[in-house]
Amino acid sequence: MMDMxxxxxxxSWRLLDAAEALASRLWPTSMRxxxxxxxxxxxxxxxxxxxxxxxxxxxxxxxxxxxSTYRLKADYTLENYADIVAKPTYxxxxxxxxxxxxxxxxxxxxxxxxxxxxxxRTRSPLLRKLLLISLFxxxxxxxxxxxxxxxxxxxxxxxxxxxxxxxxxxPFNMIANYGAVIVGLVQFMxxxxxxxxxxxIVAIHEEMELASESLGANWLRTLWHxxxxxxxxxxxxxxxxxxxxxxxxxxxxxxxxxxxxxxIANGIYDAFFQLSDKGFGSALSIILVxxxxxxxxxxFALAGAGTLSFIAEKRK
Amino acid sequence: xxxxxxxxxxxxxxxxxxxxxxxLPTIIxxxxxxTAGNIIRFPPEGLSLRWYQTLLEKTAYQEAFLRTxxxxxxxxxxxxxxxxxxxxxxxxxxxxxLGGLQVYFLLPFTIPLIVAGLGMMEMLISIRMFGxxxxxxxxxxIINLPFMIWAVAASVNGLDPDLENAxxxxxxxxxxxxxxxxxxxxxxxxxxxxxLMFVLAFNEFIVSLLLTNARIxxxxxxxxxxxxxxxxxxxxxxxxxxxxxxxxAIWLLDKLVGLDIFLRSK
Numbered sequence: 388m389m390d391m392x393x394x395x396x397x398x399s400w401r402l403l404d405a406a407e408a409l410a411s412r413l414w415p416t417s418m419r420x421x422x423x424x425x426x427x428x429x430x431x432x433x434x435x436x437x438x439x440x441x442x443x444x445x446x447x448x449x450x451x452x453x454x455s456t457y458r459l460k461a462d463y464t465l466e467n468y469a470d471i472v473a474k475p476t477y478x479x480x481x482x483x484x485x486x487x488x489x490x491x492x493x494x495x496x497x498x499x500x501x502x503x504x505x506x507x508r509t510r511s512p513l514l515r516k517l518l519l520i521s522l523f524x525x526x527x528x529x530x531x532x533x534x535x536x537x538x539x540x541x542x543x544x545x546x547x548x549x550x551x552x553x554x555x556x557x558p559f560n561m562i563a564n565y566g567a568v569i570v571g572l573v574q575f576m577x578x579x580x581x582x583x584x585x586x587x588i589v590a591i592h593e594e595m596e597l598a599s600e601s602l603g604a605n606w607l608r609t610l611w612h613x614x615x616x617x618x619x620x621x622x623x624x625x626x627x628x629x630x631x632x633x634x635x636x637x638x639x640x641x642x643x644x645x646x647x648x649x650x651i652a653n654g655i656y657d658a659f660f661q662l663s664d665k666g667f668g669s670a671l672s673i674i675l676v677x678x679x680x681x682x683x684x685x686x687f688a689l690a691g692a693g694t695l696s697f698i699a700e701k702r703k
Numbered sequence: 704x705x706x707x708x709x710x711x712x713x714x715x716x717x718x719x720x721x722x723x724x725x726x727l728p729t730i731i732x733x734x735x736x737x738t739a740g741n742i743i744r745f746p747p748e749g750l751s752l753r754w755y756q757t758l759l760e761k762t763a764y765q766e767a768f769l770r771t772x773x774x775x776x777x778x779x780x781x782x783x784x785x786x787x788x789x790x791x792x793x794x795x796x797x798x799x800x801l802g803g804l805q806v807y808f809l810l811p812f813t814i815p816l817i818v819a820g821l822g823m824m825e826m827l828i829s830i831r832m833f834g835x836x837x838x839x840x841x842x843x844x845i846i847n848l849p850f851m852i853w854a855v856a857a858s859v860n861g862l863d864p865d866l867e868n869a870x871x872x873x874x875x876x877x878x879x880x881x882x883x884x885x886x887x888x889x890x891x892x893x894x895x896x897x898x899l900m901f902v903l904a905f906n907e908f909i910v911s912l913l914l915t916n917a918r919i920x921x922x923x924x925x926x927x928x929x930x931x932x933x934x935x936x937x938x939x940x941x942x943x944x945x946x947x948x949x950x951x952a953i954w955l956l957d958k959l960v961g962l963d964i965f966l967r968s969k
Binding site: 406410422433436443505528529535540542550578585628656675 | 707709710713714715717718720721722724725726727728729731732735742743744745746781784785786788789790791792793794795796797798804805807808809810811812813814815816817818819821822823825826829841842844845846848849852853856876877878879882902905906907908909923926927930934938939942945946948949950952953956957962963965966967
């Protein structure tokens with residue numbers, strides 16, 4: 388009765404046993420407390436490439452360009468940083484990027500919040516699906532193609548100008564200016580903002596809003612005193628992401644700005660590939676990193692990581 | 704309720720504006736791609752499929768498409784194990800410096816893409832590997848890795864640890880517990896993350912611009928270069944490829960895990 392042969396055991400069991408034995412030999416029980424770190428290591432190494440790249444760039448930023456050889460000089464200097472500070476052009480880039488980041492964040496979050504709210508609260512599964520699809524379709528289409536769409540829409544012979552022509556207006560110059568870049572960026576950021584806001588709104592029980600309304604508050608007061616404060620984790624996450632992505636954007640100012648409204652990222656690109664001065668470009672890069680990190684660190688320190696956290700609230 | 708109506712009107716108005724704003728560039732590209740004329744004009748001078756035909760004739764677009772596909776597949780293949788294991792580690796294991804690790808794994812978002820791209824470009828040049836295609840896929844994986852970790856972390860956080868404990872209690876060794884309990888439970892997160900990573904890599908622009916040269920240019924970079932010279936309708940036809948890929952990805956996401964997965968509370 389007990390002479391069950393080894394061959395009767397399913398092959399999958401034997402494979403699993405073999406794998407298990409191999410695993411326990413490669414990673415004995417005594418190593419168990421490091422298992423978490425083992426699992427983490429591939430992702431850790433991947434992200435480390437970014438750190439190494441940043442260190443490399445920081446190193447370059449401390450060397451001046453030798454204009455006779457077009458290589459960086461060997462001696463360390465802060466001359467590149469001094470150069471940037473002394474040139475009003477770069478102050479303009481920095482100011483323009485910061486202002487755009489502020490405008491785009493405010494406009495995008497204002498537009499995305501009602502969208503995410505309706506998407507979460509609607510009783511109609513069909514409307515919810517429609518809203519999700521209209522969010523994902525542009526999100527999955529990418530910045531260059533969307534910028535191209537805006538070019539066709541806003542261009543001098545574009546759809547909007549043709550429409551204006553029919554009612555006897557225009558043509559207006561709607562491309563290659565700050566406004567076009569802002570419009571393109573807001574549209575680009577909307578899906579990010581709405582998708583980061585949605586989980587925070589899901590977390591608010593609808594009873595809270597109903598309680599507020601049954602106590603006599605109208606919907607605007609409920610929104611202001613109940614929903615918005617409770618959605619704070621989502622508002623923080625959405626604002627941080629939209630702000631930093633706008634601050635550091637390259638494609639929209641390049642394509643829709645037509646070279647007239649360069650951001651910091653465009654300045655960095657030009658320093659590397661037009662001036663061929665990677666020392667100067669690296670210094671500008673480090674300034675951009677410092678600016679972005681400082682602002683993000685400030686918001687996180689004041690308000691926490693919001694829905695950007697990888698770890699569930701309850702574990703903290 | 705008197706407040707109900709004004710709320711519905713205001714919310715409905717904003718939502719409608721959003722939908723139009725989100726859809727407009729996509730629709731306009733679609734319409735333009737079917738024009739019969741040589742230039743982009745409204746209304747279009749008749750309908751035709753001639754710009755799709757030029758796509759079939761121009762090998763530059765086809766090669767760029769295949770390269771982009773290759774990049775996106777490498778990105779997905781690398782990010783599935785790396786992101787899944789990292790998410791499980793951070794949600795399940797007692798790690799020291801967890802707060803620091805969180806900040807570390809958000810670095811791909813806090814380091815500006817242009818700087819990340821330049822850093823990787825300079826590294827590839829210094830180890831004489833610039834001009835190969837596979838590092839572009841790895842780079843796309845690195846800069847989007849937080850998406851993968853988030854997607855899986857959401858699933859891990861929703862899994863009751865007692866299920867894994869029960870498996871262990873019934874005698875399952877660690878690997879078996881992982882393969883038969885943990886992994887199936889986090890599968891929706893893995894699928895969501897993998898689809899996101901594929902699509903994001905397929906669309907990746909600025910880092911590709913920095914890491915490719917004329918020989919290995921990817922599709923977004925090719926479109927960008929063409930926009931800078933002459934805007935012809937064949938670009939619209941290429942862009943429709945992106946619309947199709949996006950539509951397929953959304954359909955898959957909805958079929959396999961449901962789009963509602965993004966509406967879970969945290």
